[in-house]
Amino acid sequence: MTTGNTPTTPDAPYDVVICGGSVAGCTAAILYARAGARVALIERHKKPDAYKVLCNHYIQPSALPIMEELGLLPLLDEAGAPKTLSVAWWTRWGWIRPESEHGSSPLPYGYNVRRETLDPMLRKIAMETPGVDTMLGATVTGVVRENGRIVGVRVRRAGVEEREIRAALVVGADGRNSSVAKFAELAEKSVKNNRFSFFAYYRGDVLPKSDVSYIWFGKDMAYANPTDDGLTAIACAPGKSHLPAFRDDLESAYTKYIGRLPNGPDLAKGERVSKIIGTTDYPLITRESAGPGVALVGDAGLCSDPIWGIGVGWAFQSATWLVEATKDTLTAGADEVDRGLSAYRRTRRARLRAQQFLISDYATGRPMNAIERQLFAAATRDEVTARHLHTYASRLIGVGEFLAPKVIARAGVVNLRHRLRGDIGRSAAGRVW
Ligand SMILES: Cc1cc2nc3c(=O)[nH]c(=O)nc-3n(C[C@H](O)[C@H](O)[C@H](O)COP(=O)(O)OP(=O)(O)OC[C@H]3O[C@@H](n4cnc5c(N)ncnc54)[C@H](O)[C@@H]3O)c2cc1C
Structure with missing residues (x-):
């Protein structure tokens, strides 16, 4: 099935061909097309209401601006998707219950919406965006190279001959087992998840x-x-x-x-x-995010540990970073596209590398280290530290700000005062807020 409002002939080159029509792929398709690009969106599932089953769908506040830009928020509210206005973390020191400062605006919030609801909603927006040609039931089976550069993909649909689709830029939004990454031979690092x-x-x-x-x-x-x-x-x-x-x-x-x-x-x-x-087995994967003529977004480029509830948010965000870095280069020739891709690579590294490093380290299953113990213990006792932890978990600040010396120092003072008051040993399990 091919839908779309642009009368693009099947074999005319596109500005962008996007492989994978889920969170990252649909986001990129919508944003590129709104910027005036001609987009082919290829999704192997046949049905427009297909969705990812293996997902707990906690969407972090960091993704809210892009969800709003895509037009999702009123639809989510209409569908009864709850905002996550309140979170509570159990730790062995007690409950962490981040709350907004007295008299100030509420804490940043995200959503929790089943993929069964979110995916068809987002795909519908993409399919109805002028400039997006959506091919459902089509699988990307290879990439097309010319002079060491990727210039398109090969696509197979049941009952239809395999065909080539060419574009100034190929985007792999095809999830953690990305075929595009393999065909494009983008380097990959995998870390065990215990x-x-x-x-x-x-x-x-x-x-x-x-x-x-x-x-x-x-x-x-x-x-x-x-x-x-x-x-x-x-x-x-x-x-x-x-x-x-x-x-x-x-x-x-x-x-x-x-x-x-x-x-x-x-x-x-x-x-x-x-x-x-x-x-039962879900290693963390980080791939080179771009090569000549090709980029990876969402899980295809970086797949983290599900316990942090960040993959959907990062799929929205990484697609946005890619579009921002490349949308004005698509008709300006290969060198310009690759310059845009270098900018995307830098942004993704700056935004996600340190976070993925911390997450990978914790995925070993190791106990908390001394700094983490200080911070988490203090967050059960001190509302400023609790809010700080919430801001980091919401992915609104980076690792540098999260682990700033003044934050650790404050946590140390909070915990010392607590000890001096003789509160040691209060049972976390017994304290219900
Ligand atoms: C147990 C578990 C719990 C999770 N919980 C959360 C959570 O609470 N919050 C959160 O933010 N994240 C969570 N995640 C992570 C989240 O599911 C992913 O990060 C997110 O789905 C990534 O979106 P994506 O668009 O990059 O890829 P995907 O959603 O995986 O989509 C990839 C798309 O590409 C298509 N495709 C694949 N190969 C091809 C091909 N060759 N040709 C054409 N199409 C193709 C697929 O059909 C699919 O539609 C969880 C993950 C797991 C495993």
């Missing part, structure tokens, strides 16, 4: 507060997110030592794990309305 992940949807009052997103933070992790359609997604991310129990009896291991969380969900108060969905 946690695995399972989640399920519940209907009913399973959480202590139905409008709060919860995270249980430690070596073994869990989280619970109220989402659209009145459902709550409850996820666990245990260390791999738990894997044999989960392999042996998934339902029993998942239920026991969730049941042991301090002040955790009460599964008996709700009904499970989905299978228990998950994955």
Whole structure:
């Protein structure tokens, strides 16, 4: 199926060909076309309402501006997607409950919306954007090279001969197992993840507060997110030592794990309305984000640890950075396009490299280091540190600002005062805010 409002002949070269019509791909398609580019959007799923099942869909506040620009916010509100106005982190020192400063505006918020709702919504906007030709049920099977530069892709659709689609720029938005990255031979670094992940949807009052997103933070992790359609997604991310129990009896291991969380969900108060969905092996992947004539956005370029709920936000954001860096170069020749790609590469590195480094380090399953212990402990005791942690987790500041010496020093003072007051040893589990 090919749809679109531009009368582009099938074999005319495009300005951009985008492989993958999910969050990153649709975002890039919409923004390029709005900037006047002719875009081919290629998606292997046949149905426009296809969606990614393996996702917990917590969207960080850092993605809000681009979601607004795309026109998603009124649609999300209409669909009943809850804003995540309130978060609570359990740590062994107690609950961290970030709140806005008295009298000031609320904390930055994101959304939690099932991909079943989000993906078709976003794809519809892309398909209806003038300048986007969408090819559904079409798989990218190779790239076309000329003089060491990528100038197009090969595409196969069932019952149709394989064809070439040429463009000034090829964008791989085809997810963590990106074929475009492989065909383009972009370098890849993979880091082991020593946690695995399972989640399920519940209907009913399973959480202590139905409008709060919860995270249980430690070596073994869990989280619970109220989402659209009145459902709550409850996820666990245990260390791999738990894997044999989960392999042996998934339902029993998942239920026991969730049941042991301090002040955790009460599964008996709700009904499970989905299978228990998950994955047992999910290494973190970072790829070179661009080469001559080609760029990667979203998971194709950088796929992080699901426990931080950032992949969707970074898919929106990386697509935006690419479009900003290249939209004015597409008709200016290969050298200009590649200059734009270098700018994109620099932006992505500056924005994500240090964050991915910290996340990869924690994905080893190691216990918290001394700085993390200082910060998390202080955040349970001090509202300024709690807000700071929330701002970083929302991906609104970078690692440098997150770990600034004055922040660590403040955390040290907070914890010292706490010790001097003799509050040591208060049970985290017993404190319910
Ligand atoms: C267990 C789990 C929980 C998660 N929870 C969260 C969370 O709470 N919050 C969050 O922000 N992120 C979360 N993520 C990560 C998030 O799902 C991804 O980061 C996000 O989907 C990336 O979007 P994308 O558009 O880059 O890629 P994808 O959504 O993977 O889309 C890739 C698209 O490319 C298409 N495609 C692939 N190959 C081809 C081809 N050869 N030809 C044509 N089309 C192709 C696919 O069909 C698909 O539509 C989670 C991930 C996991 C595994």
